[in-house]
Each structure stands twice: as structure tokens, then as C-alpha cells.
Amino acid sequence: MAALASAQTSYENVIVEKDVAIPTRDGHVLRCNIFRPRQGTAPAILSVSPYGKDMLMSEADPWEYRLCAQRGPDMIYERLHGPTWAGHGYAVVHIDMAGSGASEGVIDPWSARDADHYADAVEWAANQPWSTGKVGLAGLSYHSMTQPPVAARKPKGLACLLMWEVGYDYYRLVHDGGVFTANFVDWWWRLWVLRTQNGVGKLSDEQLAANRVDWEKLMREHTLLDDWWKERIADPRDVDVPFLTVANWCGVPVSTVSEFPLFKNASSKHKWLRVITGKHVKPMYDADSLLVQKRFLDYWLKGVDNGLLDTPRVQYVVRHRDGQTEWKSDEQWPLSQTKWTQLHLDATNMTLDWEPPHAASSASYHNEPDEGMWLPAGTYDMYLENLTKETRREGSSIRFTSKPFRSSMEITGPLNLTVQVSVEGTDDTDVFVTLRYISRDGYEVLFDGILDSPNLPVTSAVLRASHRALDEATSTFHSPVHPHDAEQLLKAGQMYELQIAVGPTSVVVEEGGRLVVEIGSRNGENTFCYLRNDPGTRKMGGKVTVHTGPDHRSSILLPVQEA
Incomplete structure (x- = not known):
């Protein structure tokens, strides 16, 4: 392909440069679009992804675009709006990662190579004649999760991170609880990455395939958190620049897996956690979000004395029934006023109780698959239709229900479900957990979800039983952490304790x-769109029994907030 020449256009007070070249240490050339003030120098805000820096949000996702408060020309999917932020005195740099959009090369998402390229782009931006020398990284989803590996490389000029949802832990995004999230991963790769690959419409299918890794195969091969993953995942302790990370209660598991550990474990002296609810894309472009973003970036990139350091380190929205919410704040996570409270599972009458059961009992469910489980679920309606085709769904789960609460109770934080299980007819099983809220009127309270998930329960989780080992160095009584580095198969009839991280919520x-x-x-039901619907990666067959009683501790630990 012939070398691209950068083009320049402008708004009244904003210069727009298209397809500007960024050289990298290994000889690649990344292409970027720059939106910058016509006069003077400006700090830079960078984002890199495989979605195409020229893919307008109105074309990429017209439904989400219509929901956004910010709209207009050059509105690019999941990135800060270049013209708006250039008008605020920033140079906004949208970059195509290698192999995508206008950048040539092989597409290899989350690779160490791409993190090196991103770090090179930071130093390049800091040294441009239009730059003040300070660089921030900002963006939503993919544009967020790629930031910690860059910070770990400590490029000159990097001043702060603004990470809006998803977090940093690639393995747990793809293999949450050790179970492959096939529906999300395959959909993301085929729809969002391949359509903006460099050469689409110009190269043959064979040539395009040669210019990308076999993503779906790699995701299925690396089922354990092995060296392949560790090369790609940043250690939070290596992140020491100021940051704001945003999580979403409705983003299970994509948006609740690693923002909280990142906030807790990063070395940064100045760090903030903000937790929202609702859609995935729309909230980043809301008017109140723009104010939050601007205050953060103004302080770290422009040195504006706006009181940022006096703002609470944790700000979170609390969800009530019927869509009602309220904002609260704290200085730590988990929250400082948490009263850790157990609800005990009792299989005698399938209840949750504040007191432990006095007698031993058990309840079982089957682990047999059916054809409906493996059908594609590209939309919520398709997902619901598939449920009606699952002939074996009856008996595939058990429910423990509490008595009506005597007074209202706020539950905010991480939850730990501890269950004693045994299996028959299998040596492994994937245990799915859903936490539901039943109103005093008798119906389930559901919440507006991200992507194409309009109705979600309180939260959900999953754990492969053979991945039950705990990381003793990082696990706590409220937040179990599994290393996912080995399988420990189960023996029929033997009891095992599983600690399952549920939430946070x-x-x-x-x-x-x-x-x-x-x-x-x-x-x-209602846990779309993160279906584990690939029969080649699921652990199916046999029967699972949950044991309760004085000698079989099965309970859920709740983070109750005292008034």
C-alpha cells in the first residue's frame, strides 16, 4: 500500500490533521487523527484501538449514538469527542493500532507489541511542537483497558489515565471464573475488530487472515492464566500515575472484574473510583460525566487548581427499585462503614437465613446440556427465544430465598458466596450464580443493562470448580481471588468448598x-449477553449437589452499609 500523506482541515478554532504518522520502536507506523487548538500548545489526550479512528459512532452504533448527549461531526466510537475537547484546549489524538484502520501490520489485540506502540505514541505526542509535553490517556472500554500496560512501561510525558469501564485484567474478562465467555468474545472479534481491519475491501480473505492472529483459537487454547496472558496483563503495582477508573454495576462481568482491584492495588498516590449504572456507551458522554472528566484532566494536564484532590476517592451510585438512584461517596474500597453480614443457605426448606441451619441437608441440580444452550444469541430477543428451546433447563438450578426484610437495607461492595458441593457423573462443573431481588410486591426487580441487555438481575458470577484454588496472597475474607493457573479435578461423592466472588454490586x-x-x-435468566455458549469449552454432564448445615458452611457474605 502506498504511504499515506496526512491531510489537514479545520473547524473555526480547531485544526484537524488526518492520517498523521507515528513511528514506533519496531519500525511500524501508526496512523492517527489529531484535533488541536489553532493557537498555542496543548496537552495531549491519546486513545488507541482496533475500532477505526475514522469509524463514526453514528455508523458504528447508531442506536447508542442516539442516546448520547454529545453528538456531532467526528464523533468516534468510545473515544472523547475530538472537536469538543480541542475546544477545551486539548490536542486529542485518535490512533489506529497496528493492522487496523489506516495502520498497516498484523492485528494482535492486547499484545505486548501494542502496549509498546502505545508507549511510543505517548513519547511522540509529548515531543510534538504543538504539545505542552504532558499526555493523558482516555477512553471507554477497549480504550480504557489498554491503558495500565502503558502506564507500567512509564513512558516520558505520561501524566494521567482516565479509564471508563472494563479495567485491566484481560484473562478474567475472557475467562471469568475460568469459564470462556464465548458469546461476547466471538461477537466482539467478528463485528468490531474484523470490520475495521486494514485492507478490508482491498485484500482477499486469505490476505486478511494472514494479517491477523487467530483470535478465537487463541482464546480457546489459553484457558489458564499462563505466561501468554501474563505477558499481556499489567501488574497494578506498576501503575503509579494518577488515574480515574469508572466501573458499572450493570457491566457484569466486563465492567466489574478488575476496576476495583486496580483501584485497591495500584501504586498511584492519587486515584479515584467512580461507579455508575446503566448503559455501556451513553454515560461517558452525559453532561455530568463531561464535568467529571474535565475536572480530572484539567488538574493533571493543565495544572488547574480546581479542588480535585479534595474530592472523595470513591463515588458510587446506589440502585433502588423502579430505576431510582442516589450518589454516595467514601474514601476507600470496600467502603469504610461496611458491616459484613452472612446469609446462610439452608437446603431443608431452600431458604436464606440470618442464623445458620441446625440440621444437615442438601439440594441438587443437573448439569446436562441441551441444544438451545448452544444457539447464537446476538440480540436479547434471540436469547429469550433460546431459553424456550432449552428442554433441560427445568432442574438445572436451585434457588435459596430469604424471608422478607424487616427494614430496608443497602448492600454495596463485594460479595463472597461460599458453598459446599459434590458431583456425580463428572469430574468438573461450571457453577453459575445469580443474585436476585424480589420486591415486596412479589416481582423481580431488574436493572437497565449495558449493550443489548435491557433487564439484568442484581448481579451474577461463575466459577469452574476445578479452578477453586485460592490465591492466598491476595484473597481476603470478602473477595476470594483464584489464580486460574491449574486444574484440580473433582472426585465423585467427595465434598469441596467453593468460594465465589459475586459482584461487586x-x-x-x-x-x-x-x-x-x-x-x-x-x-x-436475564444474564445476557455474556453467555458461555460454546460446547467445546463448557464442563457439562452429571449432577451437582449443594450441602448445607452446621458442618457444611454454605453462605453468602453481604457488605451491608450502616445508616
């Missing part, structure tokens, strides 16, 4: 409301 259960813990062998 936030919800107020009203007086008269009830909680339900559902445990089963497949995605619970």
Missing part, C-alpha cells in the same frame, strides 16, 4: 423485599 432492598441466591449449571 450496590442495591437497596426495601422493607418486605427478599433476596434470592440461584445456583445452577448455565447462565441464569
Whole structure:
């Protein structure tokens, strides 16, 4: 392909340069679009992804675009709006990663090579004649999760990170609980990455395939957190620049897996955690979000004395029924006023109780698959249709239900479900957990979800039983961490303890409301779109039994917030 020449256009006070070359240490050339003030120098805000720096949001996702408060020319998917931020005195640099858009090369998402390229782009931007020398990274989703590996490389000029959802832990995004999230991963690769690969419409299918890694194969091969993953995942302790990370209660598991550990474990002296609810894309472009972003970036990139350091380190929205919310704040995570409270599972009458059961009992569910489980689920309607085709769904889960709450209770923080299980007819099983809230009126309270998931329960989780080993160095009584570095298969009839990290989440259960813990062998109802619907990667077959009683501790630890 012939070398591209950068083009320049402009708004009234903003210069726009297209396809500007950024050289990298290994000889690649990345292409970027720059939006910068016509006069003077400016700090730079960078973003890199495979989505195409020229792919307008109105074309990439017209449905989400219509929901956004910010709209206009050059609005690019999941990136800060270049003309708006250039008008605020920033140079916004949208970069195509190697192999995507206008950047040639092989597409290799999350690779160490791409992190090196991103770090090179930071130093390049810091040294441009239009730059003040300070660089921030900002963006949503993919544009967020690629930032910690850059910070770990400590490029000159990097001043701060603004990470809007998803976090840094690639393995747990793809293999949450050790179970492959096939529906999300395959959909993301085929729809979002391949359509903007460099050479689409110009190269043959064979040539295009030669210019990308076999992503779907790699994701299925690396089922353990092995060296291949470790090369790609940043150690939070290596992140020491100021940052703001945003999580979403409705983004299970994509948006709740690693923002919280990043906030807790990063070495940064100045760090903030903000937790929202609702859609994935729209909130980043809301008017109040723009103010939050501007205050953060103005302080670290422009030195504006705006009181940022006096703002609470944790700001979070609490969810009530019927879409009602309220904002609260704290200085730490988990929250400082947390009263850790156990609800005990009792299989005698399938209840959750504040007191442990006096008698031993058990309840079982089957782990047998059916044809409907493996059908594609590209939309929520398709997902619901598939449920009706699952002939074996009956008996595939069990539910433990609390008594009506005597008073309202806020539950905000990480949850730990500890269950004693045994299996028959299998040596491994994937345990799915769904936490549900039943209103005092008797219906389930559902929440507006991200992507194409309009109705979500309070939260959900999954753990492959053979991945039950705990990382003793990082696990706590409220947040179990599994290293996912080896399998420990199960023996029939033997009891095993599973600690399953559920959430984090936030919800107020009203007086008269009830909680339900559902445990089963497949995605619970309304847990679209993160389906584990690849038969080649699931652990199916046999029967699973949950044991309760004085000698079989099965309970869920709740982070109750005292008034």
C-alpha cells in the first residue's frame, strides 16, 4: 500500500490533521487523527484501538449514538469527542493500532507489541511542537483497558489515565471464573475488530487472515492464566500515575472484574473510583460525566487548581427499585462503614437465613446440556427465544430465598458466596450464580443493562470448580481471588468448598423485599449477553449437589452499609 500523506482541515478554532504518522520502536507506523487548538500548545489526550479512528459512532452504533448527549461531526466510537475537547484546549489524538484502520501490520489485540506502540505514541505526542509535553490517556472500554500496560512501561510525558469501564485484567474478562465467555468474545472479534481491519475491501480473505492472529483459537487454547496472558496483563503495582477508573454495576462481568482491584492495588498516590449504572456507551458522554472528566484532566494536564484532590476517592451510585438512584461517596474500597453480614443457605426448606441451619441437608441440580444452550444469541430477543428451546433447563438450578426484610437495607461492595458441593457423573462443573431481588410486591426487580441487555438481575458470577484454588496472597475474607493457573479435578461423592466472588454490586432492598441466591449449571435468566455458549469449552454432564448445615458452611457474605 502506498504511504499515506496526512491531510489537514479545520473547524473555526480547531485544526484537524488526518492520517498523521507515528513511528514506533519496531519500525511500524501508526496512523492517527489529531484535533488541536489553532493557537498555542496543548496537552495531549491519546486513545488507541482496533475500532477505526475514522469509524463514526453514528455508523458504528447508531442506536447508542442516539442516546448520547454529545453528538456531532467526528464523533468516534468510545473515544472523547475530538472537536469538543480541542475546544477545551486539548490536542486529542485518535490512533489506529497496528493492522487496523489506516495502520498497516498484523492485528494482535492486547499484545505486548501494542502496549509498546502505545508507549511510543505517548513519547511522540509529548515531543510534538504543538504539545505542552504532558499526555493523558482516555477512553471507554477497549480504550480504557489498554491503558495500565502503558502506564507500567512509564513512558516520558505520561501524566494521567482516565479509564471508563472494563479495567485491566484481560484473562478474567475472557475467562471469568475460568469459564470462556464465548458469546461476547466471538461477537466482539467478528463485528468490531474484523470490520475495521486494514485492507478490508482491498485484500482477499486469505490476505486478511494472514494479517491477523487467530483470535478465537487463541482464546480457546489459553484457558489458564499462563505466561501468554501474563505477558499481556499489567501488574497494578506498576501503575503509579494518577488515574480515574469508572466501573458499572450493570457491566457484569466486563465492567466489574478488575476496576476495583486496580483501584485497591495500584501504586498511584492519587486515584479515584467512580461507579455508575446503566448503559455501556451513553454515560461517558452525559453532561455530568463531561464535568467529571474535565475536572480530572484539567488538574493533571493543565495544572488547574480546581479542588480535585479534595474530592472523595470513591463515588458510587446506589440502585433502588423502579430505576431510582442516589450518589454516595467514601474514601476507600470496600467502603469504610461496611458491616459484613452472612446469609446462610439452608437446603431443608431452600431458604436464606440470618442464623445458620441446625440440621444437615442438601439440594441438587443437573448439569446436562441441551441444544438451545448452544444457539447464537446476538440480540436479547434471540436469547429469550433460546431459553424456550432449552428442554433441560427445568432442574438445572436451585434457588435459596430469604424471608422478607424487616427494614430496608443497602448492600454495596463485594460479595463472597461460599458453598459446599459434590458431583456425580463428572469430574468438573461450571457453577453459575445469580443474585436476585424480589420486591415486596412479589416481582423481580431488574436493572437497565449495558449493550443489548435491557433487564439484568442484581448481579451474577461463575466459577469452574476445578479452578477453586485460592490465591492466598491476595484473597481476603470478602473477595476470594483464584489464580486460574491449574486444574484440580473433582472426585465423585467427595465434598469441596467453593468460594465465589459475586459482584461487586450496590442495591437497596426495601422493607418486605427478599433476596434470592440461584445456583445452577448455565447462565441464569436475564444474564445476557455474556453467555458461555460454546460446547467445546463448557464442563457439562452429571449432577451437582449443594450441602448445607452446621458442618457444611454454605453462605453468602453481604457488605451491608450502616445508616
